Amino acid sequence: MWTGIFHIEDTGCALVLQKDLEYWSIDELAMEPCCALKYYPEIEVCQSEKDGDIANKQKELELAEEEDFGSSRSGQLRSYLWNTLEYPWTSSFAQLFACLSLSMVLISTVTFVISTIDELQQDEKGRVEYPTILAIIEYIDNFVVVFFTLEYFVRLIVAPRKLKFIKGAMNMIDLLAIIPFYLSVLLEGLEDFEIIGKAGKIIRLVRVMRILRIFKLVRHFAGLQSLLYTLQQAYQELGLLLVLVAVAILTYSSLVYFAEKEIPEGLNCTIILNENRKFREMAADPCLQWTFVESFWWGLMTLTTVGYDLNPKTILGKIVGGFCALSGVFILTLPIPIVVNSFASYYKNRLWRNEVGHKKRERTRQQAAELKQAQKLLLIKAMAAPGVQTTTLNHIPPSTHTRIITSRARNH
Incomplete structure (x- = not known):
């Protein structure tokens, strides 16, 4: 019975429903306001998620193509170092190194806070109440800076694209985290050689910039990265x-x-x-x-x-x-509830996307390893089979190896 009233159910995907309406030539503007209030925002959210997923897949393909270092020894070494320094989930050693880097950031922040205590400041005569503690703090700070410097330049050397690496936001933070130390050393040296005058205020300002190291925490926490992404979206x-x-x-x-x-x-x-x-x-x-x-x-x-x-x-x-x-x-x-709701929605979607992307990358790596192992086994079996030359197999693609083994199994 035709009533002239158009309602929809909450179940199912809004994009699929939109395609169904187009197929049956049903005007979606005829929808009742109670259902339109849920339908159109859901369409916008689903379309945004779909576009974002397509963009992420395209970005992952481009990234995989960029990070193909080849099968040579140097390429394998670069690939191992790059994965260890950039992707902590690729191996146990990469996770251990990420924990070490995170510990260095925390230690550097703690030593910076302790160094601001009044008992560790120099008086008018240049004396310190606890010189031993101050010396220990300086040694720790020097070691942390050397660690950050080596980490940055190793990542720069093995990076697939140097200019893109330097212009990266996180890499610029890493560079700004180590520059103040060397700048303060340079200013102190120029002051000692009387090339410049008193640079005490400039040196103190440069040392305060060491707090930028705390922003290196963003690299180690997916939640902080999702927070920054959410701020951009909202x-x-x-x-x-x-x-x-x-x-x-x-x-x-x-x-x-x-x-x-x-x-x-x-x-x-x-x-x-x-x-x-x-x-x-x-x-x-x-x-x-x-x-x-x-x-x-x-x-x-x-x-x-x-x-x-x-x-x-x-x-x-x-x-x-x-x-x-x-x-x-x-x-x-x-306006705060509007901002909070939008922020919570973006943040939840970002965390979900990171988790799904991580699982997809793990599955892709596992499938690639299994495929490589299967190709090796097929190649060994094909080489052991009579009538097949080894030099010929080197030029046969893996799919052809499979067909050779399958045909031989059928013949037998």
């Missing part, structure tokens, strides 16, 4: 939140700037504010005139409900501040 939702926050901050900071710019009447503000006073005391002075930078910072702190020492003094400024705090709650609260 840029529209995050961009929407940032635009809302930026517009609100600019609006309220402009309003409070003009509200607090004028000095209240009846106050004697001819005396210049003492710059040696604390900022909290200066912020409480009614004669303090706001700059737009201070207004912008006040708007950011108030909108995010953090708070700031600088508070409005006029009635109009307090009204603006109240609306800024209230609107900040709604601006940050309402």
Whole structure:
């Protein structure tokens, strides 16, 4: 019985349903809103996953072609080193080396934190309270840097494409993690030889850059890589939140700037504010005139409900501040569920894709090893069979070997 109402079931793939509708010439726009609300988002998600899977397969094929080092000894050695350094799941030694590299990153981070303790800093006379501990930290740091340097240059030497390797994001992080050490050594040497003046601040700044080594953790954790990928995919939702926050901050900071710019009447503000006073005391002075930078910072702190020492003094400024705090709650609260849902969906899909891709790579490697072993056995049997020349078999493809053995088995 024809009712003129079109509904669909939740089971099955949305893309298959779309093909069925096209085959039966059924207009999908005739679908009822209750089902269309689920159908069209599912179509978009399925199509996005399909396109992503096709792109990943194409990327894996290109990567496999690039990483074909050949069957020579040098090629096999490069392949072994490359797999050990880049793909920890390829062997037990690769997993052990990945754990060692991860331990070096953690040790380097811990030594950097310990080296900032006051007891390990030099005083005005250049003396340290615990010189032995400081020397141990320096030895450990030197060893870690040498390890990272050797790891980077070995990977660079065995890389199939050097320029692509250098431009890789993770490889640039690895390079930035070791550059500060050698730069600080160079600056200290130039300072000792009096080629440059006092470079203490520059050296301290360069040493602080050693914290970049912590970003090497991204290489060892698939979850962190999935997190970065999710941030790239959810840029529209995050961009929407940032635009809302930026517009609100600019609006309220402009309003409070003009509200607090004028000095209240009846106050004697001819005396210049003492710059040696604390900022909290200066912020409480009614004669303090706001700059737009201070207004912008006040708007950011108030909108995010953090708070700031600088508070409005006029009635109009307090009204603006109240609306800024209230609107900040709604601006940050309402879009967050949208961002979180999108982020969680992308993150879950990325983890699933990494797990499936890892299983596929393992199965492909296992099938390739089994096929290679089977080809060797077939070749040995064919060589042992009478009437087949060894030189001829060297030029016969593996599929032909199979046909030879099959035909001989049938004849027997």
